[in-house]
Amino acid sequence: AQSVTQPDIHITVSEGASLELRCNYSYGATPYLFWYVQSPGQGLQLLLKYFSGDTLVQGIKGFEAEFKRSQSSFNLRKPSVHWSDAAEYFCAVGPRRGSSYKLIFGSGTRLLVRP
Amino acid sequence: EAEVAQSPRYKITEKSQAVAFWCDPISGHATLYWYRQILGQGPELLVQFQDESVVDDSQLPKDRFSAERLKGVDSTLKIQPAELGDSAMYLCASSSRGTSGDDEQYFGPGTRLTVT
Numbered sequence: 001a002q003s004v005t006q007p008d009i010h011i012t013v014s015e016g017a018s019l020e021l022r023c024n025y026s027y028g029a030t031p032y033l034f035w036y037v038q039s040p041g042q043g044l045q046l047l048l049k050y051f052s053g054d055t056l057v058q059g060i061k062g063f064e065a066e067f068k069r070s071q072s073s074f075n076l077r078k079p080s081v082h083w084s085d086a087a088e089y090f091c092a093v094g095p096r097r098g099s100s101y102k103l104i105f106g107s108g109t110r111l112l113v114r115p
Numbered sequence: 116e117a118e119v120a121q122s123p124r125y126k127i128t129e130k131s132q133a134v135a136f137w138c139d140p141i142s143g144h145a146t147l148y149w150y151r152q153i154l155g156q157g158p159e160l161l162v163q164f165q166d167e168s169v170v171d172d173s174q175l176p177k178d179r180f181s182a183e184r185l186k187g188v189d190s191t192l193k194i195q196p197a198e199l200g201d202s203a204m205y206l207c208a209s210s211s212r213g214t215s216g217d218d219e220q221y222f223g224p225g226t227r228l229t230v231t
Contacts, residue, residue, distance in 0.1 A: 004157070032217060043119070043206055043222035044158070051217050090157050096217075100171035101210070102148070103220065105157025 002027050004091050006106035013081050014114045021076040021109050023091030031093040033074040034103065035065055038088045047089075050074065061085070086113045117141040119223035121207050127229045133195035136226045140189070140209030146170075147184055148220060149192050152204040161205075164190060197230045204228075 005024045013019050025031065032051055036044040048059025055067040065076045074091060088110045092103040120139040128134045140147050145166055150158035161180065163171040166187040175182065179198070184190040194201055204227050208220040 036222075041224075041227070043224045044208075045222070046219060049217075049219070092157070100160075100163055101146075101218065101220075102160035102163060102171060103158070105159070107156050 002093070002104050004093055004104055004106035006089075006091055006109050008109045009107070010110045010112065012112040012114060015083050016080050019076075019078045019081045019085070019111070021089050021091075021111070023074045023076065023106060025072050025074065025091070025093045027072075027093055027104075029096070030069065032096055033065075033067060034092040034094065035059065035063070035074070035076050036090045036092060036105075037061075038090065038108075040087075044090065047076070081111075081113055083113045083115065086111055119207055119209055119221055121205075121223040121226050123226055124224060125227045125229075127231060128197050130199055130230050131196040133193065134197050134228065135191055135193045136205050136207075136228075138190045138192070138207030138223060140207070141211075141221055144209035144211050144221075145187070146210045146212065146218070147190050148208040148210075149182055149190070150206040150208065152206055152225070154203070158204075158206055161192070194228075197228075199230050202228055202230045 003026045034049045035047040038044050047063050050057050050067045088108045090108045091106045094103045147164045149161045152158040161175045162182045164184045182192045204225045206225045207223045210218040210220045
């Protein structure tokens, strides 16, 4: 079965501290991998994506993620969190080819930032 | 910057009533997706259109939900009759080609539905 697991429902970090959000997936073949961010009442914004090549990918707002095939993981990191990063973060996977390119999302991790 | 438009942003309806949501994708985007996001969960695909044709509606509860994209541009998602369990955020997304998994999906702001 295809699934995405984000084991942390909530994470609280202090402003300026580093951040790592975990994501593990189960998929038939190596999928495309994505991280999205959702601010309250808003739609989803793409932070970064992994298709192939370098397993460390850079995204917007200073975020990066590392793909580890052996661990089926795609963890999101940021070296120094800003108060404006408080939001919900979703990891998603999608097929490389096929007729439907639906994304399968994890249940999300809500990030709270302490001043 | 072009965006996906959705309306209404919020809708409150009583159970057994009909409700409809509208989505206008980014101009020129061939592929349109409707996702449902239940509180505390990630979005789940309801239906995918390629131009005016349905590509995937395997998770659409067809006894009460319907979706159309008659001219391959904007789309309407309807629920009739609404049930309490339909309370959720309904997100629309579009992508330019929909012919590859690396075709980025752009999401609209969503419609928050509350069924009372």
